[in-house]
Structure formats: C-alpha cells, structure tokens
Amino acid sequence: MNIRKAITALTITALFANNTVRAQVNTIDSVATSKVQHFNFNEMESESIGKGIQRKWFHGEKGQMTIFNLEKGAHIPWHKHPNEQITYIISGKVKIKTVIDGKEEFVIVSGGEVIVFPENVPHEFWALEKTVDLDVHVPVREDWLSKELPDYLQNSQ
Numbered sequence: 352m353n354i355r356k357a358i359t360a361l362t363i364t365a366l367f368a369n370n371t372v373r374a375q376v377n378t379i380d381s382v383a384t385s386k387v388q389h390f391n392f393n394e395m396e397s398e399s400i401g402k403g404i405q406r407k408w409f410h411g412e413k414g415q416m417t418i419f420n421l422e423k424g425a426h427i428p429w430h431k432h433p434n435e436q437i438t439y440i441i442s443g444k445v446k447i448k449t450v451i452d453g454k455e456e457f458v459i460v461s462g463g464e465v466i467v468f469p470e471n472v473p474h475e476f477w478a479l480e481k482t483v484d485l486d487v488h489v490p491v492r493e494d495w496l497s498k499e500l501p502d503y504l505q506n507s508q
Contacts, residue, residue: 385412388409388411390409392407392418395407395409397420400500400504401425401426401427401504402425402426403421403422403423403424403425403426403478404419404420404421404422404425404427405419405420405421406418406419406420408495410491410495410496411491412491413489413490413491414487414488414489414490414491415487415488415489415491415492415495416485416486416487417485417486417487417488418483418484418485419482419483419484419485419486420481420482420483421443421445421476421478421481421482421483421484422478422481423478423479423480423481424477424478425476425477425478425482426475426476426477426478427475427476427503427504428475428503428504429448429473429474429475429503430473430474430475430501430503431471431472431473431474432470432471432488432492432494433470433471434470434488434489434490434491434492435467435468435469435470435488435489436467436468436474436486436487436488437465437466437467437468437486437487438460438465438466438467438468438484438485438486439464439465439484439485439486440460440461440462440463440464440465440482440483440484440485441462441483441484441485442462442481442482442483443461443462443478443479443480443481443482443483443484444459444460444461444462444478444479444480444482445459445460445476445477445478445479445482445484446458446459446476446477446479447459447460447466447474447475447476447477448474448475449466449468449472449473449474449475450472450473450474459479
C-alpha cells in the first residue's frame with residue numbers, strides 16, 4: 352500500500368512540476384505577471400543613463416533589481432523616491448551623501464558592503480573607482496517604467 356501511495360504522489364508531483372516549471376522570460380518592456388520570470392544579466396543590453404553610468408534592470412510585480420556599472424568619477428545626483436533601496440556594492444567603492452538621524456552625512460561603501468535607504472530618504476552617489484553596484488527597489492520604481500529618464504538623471508548625461 353505504501354508503494355502505491357508513493358507512486359501516486361510522485362505522479363502528481365511530476366504532473367504539477369511539468370505545468371509550473373515553464374518560466375516566462377520578460378524584458379523591461381513587458382508587464383510583470385504572477386508567473387515565474389527568468390533573467391540573465393549577462394545577456395541583457397546595458398543602457399547609458401548618465402556620464403559613466405550603465406544599467407541593466409528588470410522588475411517583477413513587487414520589486415526590481417538593477418546592475419549599475421559606474422566608471423570612476425560617475426555621479427548619480429541627489430534624489431529620493433518612495434521605494435526602499437538596498438544597495439550592494441559588488442566591487443569598487445562609492446561615496447554616498449544621505450540623511451542619517453536627521454542630518455546630511457557622507458558614507459564610503461566598498462565592495463562586499465550593503466547600505467539600505469528607507470523610502471523617501473535622499474541620497475547621492477560618486478564612484479571613487481570603477482564600481483559594480485546591485486540595487487533592489489521595492490516596490491517597482493514607477494519613474495523607471497517610462498522611456499524618459501527621471502529629472503535628476505537628465506542633468507547627468
């Protein structure tokens with residue numbers, strides 16, 4: 352009897368897996384769905400969004416992930432947004448101006464380090480050396496969904 356139950360369970364699992372494992376691959380132009388999405392940063396085209404600033408990004412329903420490649424001296428101007436931002440510096444080093452405990456502060460963030468900006472906390476970045484930065488925003492940045500750059504980036508071109 353246990354063998355019959357095991358075979359039935361495996362059959363049901365295999366049928367379920369076959370119907371749900373098919374991943375839907377979306378691009379940044381597609382509408383996010385509640386289906387599994389699969390992306391490969393290595394195959395995505397970078398877009399230039401400022402002098403010395405390249406990005407690749409995608410989004411799901413509730414959040415987004417971005418890889419920034421920053422040349423030494425690249426600058427992302429002072430801005431804020433209604434999204435939490437988690438920034439992991441994969442390699443390189445940035446100087447960040449932000450607001451900590453109610454006053455403007457500068458923080459150096461190097462490869463292997465993370466900084467988290469709560470929603471609506473202003474921040475600004477300077478690449479002190481060639482840097483690879485992985486950012487996660489929750490929820491999705493609505494200002495990135497259009498083809499137009501946000502105002503703060505239009506002056507960094």
